[in-house]
Amino acid sequence: MPTHAYVPHAPGYVDNDGPKIITKRFPLEDSYTLERSEATGGYAGLRAALDRTPAEVHTEVRDATLLGRGGAGFPAGIKWGFLPPGKFPYYLVVNGDESEPGTYKDRLLMERDPHQVIEGCLITCYALGLAQCFLYVRGEMALAQERIARALNDAYAAGYVGRNILGTDFSVDITLSWGAGAYIVGEETALIESLEGNRGMPRLKPPFFPAAIGLYGQPTIVNNIETMSNLPWLMTNGAEQYKTYGSETSPGTRLFAVSGHVRRPGVYEVEQGVTTFRELFYGDNFCQGIREGHELKMFIPGGGSAPWFFPEQLDFPLEARPVGAGGSMLGSGAIVVMDETTDAVKAALRLVRFYARESCGKCTPCREGTTWEERILQRIVDGEGRPSDIDLLLDVADNISPGPYPVAAHPDAGLDAIPFPPRQTTICPLGPSSVAPITSTIRRFRHEYEAKITRRNSIAVSAGSVEVAS
């Protein structure tokens, strides 16, 4: 057996022997304590940042092309530049409401290395002249909450957070906030509403993005936990060093949470852009192939909201741009692998049900449309489908997300990819996300739908006479 393997005290994490920028402490059993963090270079990035001017720190981050890890992949250094000058106070909100189906990397970052997250927040605050940071952690993540809370108390006690940090004039308060269990609060404007004490419902943007009008009406930067976790290493080692990993347009490493029918599912730290899905699924360092005796049928490359990929897309690099052009998104780095035993219609139903349950209820198309989709799919799965249901499903979806929906190429059928992103009649992408499994599966596996519908109809005509396809 190679040395890389599951780490017993870090369930879900796989040490793949590759470059480690943000998981370097994961193999250590007490990685979440202040003592271990300090003994292994913790807060060195903060010291390095404090030795420079805030503008220099900002420039360093911009030069490193640190892409946001929340899903949209927008460069953090550019986003920071959107703060309107002089409209103080600014706020930093760190999004730890990781809820995308298939994603569990931020949870590990908070559980295994909370000081790295806190240090990243401090570096951001220093770079942008902020005095208040809000760290919003998903409600269900009990261990992450416990570890982050303890780490923050220790960091306050050690003088890393609070007044006059490390003897400088730089002061920051970090406030923890727990979610109450709504997926939509992972959307940044809904998160801001939730932080303000309101029901988590997204705000329309444009006209105002949080960087202009955010928390309590003030300019607000919302960044992901993983983005923050990259900053200490980046400050210590510099942008040049950072860019030696990954591809030119997507430098550094990313965490990918692979689940499903692979031999070794788990969270992997992977160099972006240079690694392909095939290497990730089949590489000995990584997932070690599809489970014994089965073959890949389809996979979701970027969390439940992403259109699905198929074996033809295995050689796409793990990089946002090509995946987007290929008809999907890399999103939050959650990859769900499904082999040929998976019922495509049932899998689509399972995901659509998630979006129907999690719709915040604000926009009519999402609130009503996702539930309608779920009920049609449920009917088909229950053998109550009608021949018109497939077109109805597509049209119900079309009223949530009008026009051609992003989808992977289907070379055998001579169909090209439709690039990301979809159009939407809703404020946020939750509603359109429910369309992804429907269009992906109908385009590819329409016969599975038809079989479920025909079987029901055939039973009505002459019971038991029909062979079921697939």
Place this chain on the structure above:
Amino acid sequence: MTNTEAKTTLSVTIDGEVFEARPGELLIEACERAGTYIPRFCYHSRMKPVGMCRMCLVEVDTGRGPALQPACMLPCSDGMTVSTETPGTRKVQAGILEYLLINHPLDCPVCDKGGECPLQDQTVAYGPGESRFVEEKRHYEKPIPINDNVFLDRERCILCDRCTRFADTVAGDKLIHFMDRGNNTQVNTFPDEPFASYFSGNTVQICPVGALTARPYRFKARPWDLDETVSTAWTDSAGARVAVQSSRDKVIRLLGIDSDPVNWGWLSDKERFAFEALNSDDRLTAPLTRVGDHLVPTGWSTALERAVSLLSDADPDRVAVIGGARLTNESQYAWAKLAKGVIGTDNVDSQLADGLDPELVLGLPRATIDEACTPGGTIILCGPDPKEEIGSLYLRLRHAVVHDDARLIELTPTATGLSPVAAHSLHPRPGEVADLARALVEAANGGPAVSAAGVSAEEISSAAVAIDGSVTIIIGRASLAESADCVTDAALQLAALPGSRFLSALRRGNIHGALDSGLAPGLLPGRTTIEAGAARFADAWPSTPASRGLDTAGILAAAADGRIDVLVLLGSDPINDFAGRPLAAAALETVPNVIALDMLVNDSIAMAADVVLAASGATESAGTFTNLEGRISVCRQRVTPPGTARADWMIASEIARRLGFDLGFDSVESIRAEIAAVSVVHSGLDEKALAEALVDGLLIGGSGDIMVPGVVGVSPSAHDAYSLRLVASRSMYDDGVALRNSPSSRGLARSVTLRLNPTDFDKIGVDRGTVVRTESAVGRLLVPVEPDPGVPVGSAVLPWAAPGSPANTLIDPFSTVTDVRVERA
């Protein structure tokens, strides 16, 4: 076109036609002005858009190709191209309607909204025709009451956020919320927290479906059966514009009309549901005369003869008239002419020691509601809690403070409904508000801040700093247990603030019309005095009073003393409404003859009236109304009065005729013509101007001949350590005779409690709910106590006219303040 011109309008192409939009104008508004209606459910012009229903999606091209955008959220930009009728737009609109209808019951035939329902109308105009939804709809228990009057049918609800947004951002009563999520999202209240808002009826009016319905209208009529008339709400002095709707000659619903300078379409529930009292079974349908202890119905000629014989036998100086705020301007003028011109008495007062010096109200420079609500301005509240007394004014003030950056400084004896949004809440000791005002003005004018009236120098200094921009002072009676002179002195102090203007918060319906009509001692109609204005009335009136008469307190004291022979109660109830119940009771017991004009028998009438003349109500007679700004708006007749009840001006004309003088009035128009002829301030009041100002009303400005009175120089007696100083303030719902006769309002009067600061509890040794004996120099009450941190230490707050425990029992109208001993009963 120059550059500056380019900034004043934006060229937007709407379906191929170029339209000049205003900067900042939302696309949905620009399209509407251009004549293109974009369908919508959640958008409401008086609330911030939320972009929730997605019905207003249209294709917008701002140079990057057409994309679907919500027109209610998108400000116009120069060069924008909008297509509202493309196949793409139409498909989405049909799709949204199909979505909305999948869970909406198709019970239109039994739904109150059917026929005036935006969902129904827009489905016909933009909908898909039929649904492809074959599953079962969502089900909820229906309907559930969310307060005493409003019912919620969650199955019909389309979750547009109008009611919840109204409750939160307009009324400030965040008591209805979205709950649950996804397809189960619903509007509801939290358990044991009903939607107890004075403004809940507005949610019914703005609901775009039949999800919210109000008890008074439920299942009463179909919209196409209704007759409608524009009128003015009469229960307070805001003059909110309303549409009065009737069916089969009975008023069954009032809706707010969006009048830009006044009420923006909103109404308080009291304004909205007050018509029920007019439909009461106890309405007087014929005059009454006293036979022994009983009032018995009689004919008009008998009743009028008796009234006239009482009046003609009496010495004019021994005749007095109390009341008149309920009447229309025209009836007020007719009664002023009858009392002051024909009978010849100046003992006429439309206020019951519950108002202000008329010369203060009319003489000070006045502000409109819009001026008070100037963005970025300062509002100084030296008066009652607008939320309790003048609901429409409260909503406008709250909007100015919350959404338009106005700063509110309260100089009130206790916390008010606006305190949560006020910049500074200063609570002077009762009777000492003038000292506080002086200290505040001195600090604002650069002097040193000193503590005053129990308010610290720091609080006064920081409030003084906040005074900036346009300054409007709202004056009125925050407490009826302290004399009106306290407010006079405070107002005169505050008048020294540069550029300050005043907005009267006298509460009674048409009280400002009454003051303009001369229903106050020493005044004649048109903001003039008996001295200055007599010449102007020489032709129209037989005479004018030679010397100033008594106000209500003076009248009642004289009556108790046997110096009044005939008392006319012009829609007034001194027993319950006069600030001094013992004196009112003594007066009514002593005065030999009482003539009353009213719609219902109130306690004073039952006790003392000899003749009761049945008067018509607000929706039963035509006329005009003057609101607290001096804005005149029409009240139109919608239904016929019950029985033989008649308009107050007709009764005045009839009495005058029987006294041998023709008032010269045969219609309200003829009265208006005379008002316009004799009054300096009403010269612009003509029929054409009134008709043109149907919605917004006609603002009457200027002080006429009225001079601002001098400082009274009140100095309340020293406060002894064993007493608490009483604050008696009105609540929206009390035991008034009209509310008692409104089924939907009857139960809403709160049970009476004496509210004290919690720190005073130990001093008198009581707990929450302990019944205490509250005793003043003139009376006593037994009431339970309740802690309230909004009450300053040393004060005790009692609601006015609460059922069973009238606060005016404790009040002596001639003393500056009212001290009470509070002891365990």
